[in-house]
Amino acid sequence: MAAADSGYFLRAVERRGGSELRIKQCSAGDVGCVVWDAALVLAKYLETSGFYRDGLHAFTARNVVELGAGTGVVGLMASVLGAHVTVTDLEELQDLLNINISENKRLVTGSIQAKVLKWGETVKDLPHDPDYILMADCIYYEQSLEPLLRTMMELAGNKTCIICCYEERTMGNNPKIENRFFELLQTDFEIDEIPLDRQDEEYKSEDIHILHIKRKRH
Numbered sequence: 001m002a003a004a005d006s007g008y009f010l011r012a013v014e015r016r017g018g019s020e021l022r023i024k025q026c027s028a029g030d031v032g033c034v035v036w037d038a039a040l041v042l043a044k045y046l047e048t049s050g051f052y053r054d055g056l057h058a059f060t061a062r063n064v065v066e067l068g069a070g071t072g073v074v075g076l077m078a079s080v081l082g083a084h085v086t087v088t089d090l091e092e093l094q095d096l097l098n099i100n101i102s103e104n105k106r107l108v109t110g111s112i113q114a115k116v117l118k119w120g121e122t123v124k125d126l127p128h129d130p131d132y133i134l135m136a137d138c139i140y141y142e143q144s145l146e147p148l149l150r151t152m153m154e155l156a157g158n159k160t161c162i163i164c165c166y167e168e169r170t171m172g173n174n175p176k177i178e179n180r181f182f183e184l185l186q187t188d189f190e191i192d193e194i195p196l197d198r199q200d201e202e203y204k205s206e207d208i209h210i211l212h213i214k215r216k217r218h
């Protein structure tokens with residue numbers, strides 16, 4: 001889609017019901033300023049029938065925290081589906097997150113706010129033991145792996161389901177980074193991979209994985 005105003009270009013994400021999320025991306029900025037494919041796959045997965053029981057979405061009135069939210073598309077989808085969402089990222093992404101929250105306010109049926117959360121730093125003012133933690137394309141550089149895992153440990157309680165979507169990359173250091181992350185993750189968490197036939201029919205790919213992750217009961 002063409003840029004609406006200078007510095008931003010728009011990504012429209014169609015919803016099953018026909019409405020669309022309108023996500024602003026920055027033409028200049030760091031990796032968080034654009035919508036990554038893993039975010040689209042995760043956002044569309046949240047709309048699939050497996051999340052509904054008796055017409056009610058599993059996110060209705062649930063607490064959800066998104067890590068490394070970037071543009072906020074995944075958290076926005078969760079809030080449109082009825083969740084009370086806190087999208088988190090570094091300080092420099094807060095303006096973009098707030099712009100996208102305000103652009104899509106009319107569709108939100110739960111609630112949504114943006115907060116600063118740097119992985120590995122003490123978690124403040126966030127729901128402890130949220131029902132869901134969402135993460136899209138957050139496994140991509142070595143120095144962040146241990147801090148990210150510390151944040152996941154600090155936030156997640158026994159009932160929390162972490163839904164993690166990542167793109168498997170074969171270039172450079174990426175395979176090593178992914179292997180290391182899963183090696184560390186398995187100490188404290190159980191991992192369940194969602195097969196492609198339970199994902200959105202259109203927004204899925206062999207190299208993009210969706211995982212449900214829960215704390216092990218030691």
Ligand SMILES: C[S@@+](CC[C@H](N)C(=O)[O-])C[C@H]1O[C@@H](n2cnc3c(N)ncnc32)[C@H](O)[C@@H]1O
Pocket residue numbers: 031032033034035036037038039067068069070071072088089090093117118119135136137138140144147
């Ligand atoms: C590849 S982008 C993915 C953005 C978004 N989830 C998506 O898939 O479109 C990774 C995100 O993680 C955030 N991030 C990276 N390091 C972080 C850290 N140490 N603490 C918090 N967020 C971080 C970045 O700012 C960025 O928004």
